[in-house]
Amino acid sequence: MNRVINTPGAWQHLGLALAVALALVLGLGGAAAQPSSEVIAALVAAVVFAYGYRQRPPKLWRVLLLLAFWNALVFAAYALAMQQTGAEGAAFWSAVAAIWLGGWAFVSFVAEVRPRAGSLWARLHPLVAPLVFGVTLLWVWETAVKALEVPKVILPAPSEIGMRFAASLDVLWIDLVQTFVRGTLSGFAIGCGAAVVFALVVDRYAFLRRGLLPVGNFLAALPIIGTAPIFVMWFGFDWPSKAAVVVAMVFFPMLVNTVQGLASTEAMQRDLMRTYSAGWWQTLVTLRLPAAMPFIFNGLKICATLALIGAIVAEFFGSPTRGMGFRISTEVGRLQLDMVWAEITVAALLGSAFYGFWALLEKRVTFWHPSQRSR
Amino acid sequence: MKNALPILTIVVAILALWYVAVIPMNAPWERNQAAMRGDQIAFSQIVTNTMNQDRPVLPAPHQVVREMWNSTVVEEFTGRRGWWRSGSLSNRSLIYHGWVTLSATMLGFLIGTGAGILLAIGIVYNRAMDASVMPWAIVSQTIPIIALAPMIIVVLNSIGISGIVPKAIIAAYLSFFPVVVGMVKGLRAPDAMQLDLMKTYSASGANVFSKLRLPTSMPFLFASLKVGIAASLVGTIVGELPVQQGGLGVRLLSGSYYGQTVQIWAALFAAAILAAGLVGIVGMIERRTLRRMGIAA
Structure with a gap:
């Protein structure tokens, strides 16, 4: 008995069966607006398919049953x-x-499958569960908002957000250029570049390094975002002030990481360079910068998320009539929440893409580092 | 303490740079004033004037310190609405606004940490949750969640929830994910050898959790608590912007509306002190706990 309960997806499957039975019983007794017979049929089919799958039939049958289970669920969800x-x-x-x-049961079934290494399925396998989870979440959001008739000014349904997204691509693009290309990217480039150069200077003097690392660490933990109103006052409403906030936000995390990275070479390696009578520049380019790369990329990844936050929040303190932060704060004021959500979708995609870009580059550049070896 | 001298040097250097920067930043205004009066102004006069403008472009450090002193101790003890005269904290003092921010931060931090630990336990013990929720938890760290803040505040206000709760929700949201990611890492930190040892003791699941996984996760937990508490302070400050009901974020925003630069800087420093204090307290608890557990070096 215990073994049956402990198989993956067992109690989710049990819950599924109970919920279907409940829906069936309540649906028979109830009056209007009950799940139609197709929905119930599809759900019952899903219970049966899942039961079949859990009997561990031969491989082909398992794949077919899993697909049938999924399709029955999708059909039920769609019809509902x-x-x-x-x-x-x-x-x-x-x-x-x-x-x-x-x-949930489907995800449990998929999670226990161990695909053969190197196959295409092995690459796609880790993506299945999060995608199913995401789709299910969106579906529950959509149906719940529609069923409870949540007003649009509190929570719009995903479909409404999607329609607004598609309808206002031009506005979203203008905002993206203003906030990301002008504000974030320029600030990110200036801030990280300055931090790396400064780190090289700091690294030459042990005294500076010992003083600056604790101070930099301290400053990196402060709510730098609070400098936004000051920079808006200094540099005006347009993108330079946003870039300045981004510079202030990314400078210290980047500095601390780079300084740590430059100090990460071992005495043995530095001695070897000395026996080659390599100069400071040669040592820097051939040994210390490559050794610092994992730290530098760590800093770049932290800063990539901070930079977009800085630019968006800085726009809450004043901006020209475009930009993601501006759009969010004004559309919230007009209770156009679908537009706000569309803007947030852009921010999420943009943030993940910007982070993903650095993560990919890191894989290319620091392929030799232990953390990059295949797990 | 061998780093005390270098740190002190850096801090003094930053202060010196600040004072030097004050002169060119504020000089144009002085020159304009002089030109309007139609006379020349000596450089030494400019230097002394720029240090004490009413609405400087960049206030000098001593002005910020004086403003902080005035809006805390002086306001509370001599102000008409101060604590000394009226028995309640003055709404013009940084202590009052700092307290508003601090309480929302702490509430949010507690909610976020508690929920984060629970989710982490779920992820560690349930394969399906690990496969489906964990990738989203990691991705969510890369998106600017704070962009949601104004919307959450306004929406919660419109359905009648106002005051400390909306801000605390944003703070909780920001401290939630660092805790989840750190705790999952920590609860998975015991290696196969240690888990096998527990198995040879035929320890129950609850025992493995309380005697092995939880203690091993403590260093990870504290590392993410430090990130989380700083993040929830930022979340609270940003959450205070849309609804003007007190707090350091409101001081920042009203300062920027009315051009009160000294007020902005004072609020900024109050926020910095608050952040440093909170992170410091977490760090202190960390050192104590880890030392008593015998982990700390």
């Missing part, structure tokens, strides 16, 4: 979302819970 009327009862929510548990 399509026939929403706004007067949903308990049976409806049981069906929603059933689909949620079904998605």
Whole structure:
């Protein structure tokens, strides 16, 4: 008995079956706006497919049953979302819970599969679970907002956000250029560049390094974002003030990381360079900069997330009539929350892409580092 | 303490640079004033004047310190609305605004940390949660979550939730993910050998958790708590911007509306002191705990 309960997805499967039974019973007794017979049929089919899958049939059958399970869930979810009327009862929510548990069971089934190393499936496998989770979350959001008739000024449905996103691509693009290309990128380049150069100077003098590392660490933990109103006052409403905030935010994390990286070579390695009678520049270029790269990239990745935050928050303190922060604060004021969410989607995609860019570059540059070896 | 001299030198150098920078930043205004009066102004006069302008472009350090003193001790003890006369904290004092910010920060930090630890336990003990939630937790660290702040505040206000809770939610949200990621790493930190030892003792799941996984995760937990508490302070300050109900964020914003630069700098330093204090307290608890656990070096 214990072994059955402990197999992956077992209690999710049990919950799914119970929720379907509940939906069925409530649906039979209830009046209007219950899940239709197709939804119930699809859910029952899903329970059966999952049961079949858990009996561990031969491989081909397992794949087919898993796909059938997934398709039954998707069909049920789609049908349930399509026939929403706004007067949903308990049976409806049981069906929603059933689909949620079904998605969870599916993820558990997929997570226990161990694909052969090197195959295409092995590469795609880690993506399945988060994608299923994300899609399920969006679906629950959509159905819940529609079923509960949440007003648009509190939480718009994902479909509304998507439509607004598609309809206002031009505005979003203008905001992106203003905030990201002008403000964030220029500030990021200036701040990180200055920090690396400064780190080289600091590194030459042990006295400076011993003093600056603690101070830099301290300053990096402070709410630098508070300097935003000051920079807006100094550099005006347009992008230079945003770039300045970004510079202030990224400078110290970058400095601290670079200084640590430059100090990360071992005495043995430095001695070797000395026996080659290498000069300071030669040592720097051939030994110390490459050795510092993991630290520098760590700093760049931290700064990549900080930079966009800095630029957006700086726009809350004053900006020309474009920019992501400006759009968010004004559209919140006008209660156009779908536009706000569209803007947040852009920010999320942009932030992840910017971070991903540095992570990819790190993989290319520091392929030799232990942390990059295949797990 | 061998670093005391270098650190002191750096701090003095920063202060000196600041004082030097004050002169060129504030000089144009003095020259304009002189030109409007139609007379010349000597350089030495400029230097002394720039140090004490009412609305300087860059206030001198002593002005900031004086403003902080005035808006804390002086305001509370001699001000009409101060604590000494009226029995409650003055709404013009940094102590009051700092307290507003601090309470929201702490509430948010507690919620965020608690939820983060619970989610981390779920992730460590449930394969499906690990596979589906963990990637999103990592990705969410790369997105500017703080952009949500104004919306959360306004929406919660519109459905009747106002005051400390909306700010605390933002603070919780910001401190949540560092704790999740750090705790997952920490709870997974025991190696196979240690887990096998527990198995040979035929320890129950709860025992493995409380005697091995939890203690091993402590250094990771404290590292992410330090990140989390700084992040929740930033979240609270940004959360205070849209709704003007007191707090250091409001001091920053109103200072920037009315051109009160000294007030902005004083609020900024108050926030910095608060951040340093909070991180310092967490660090102190960390050292104590780890020493008693025998982990600290």
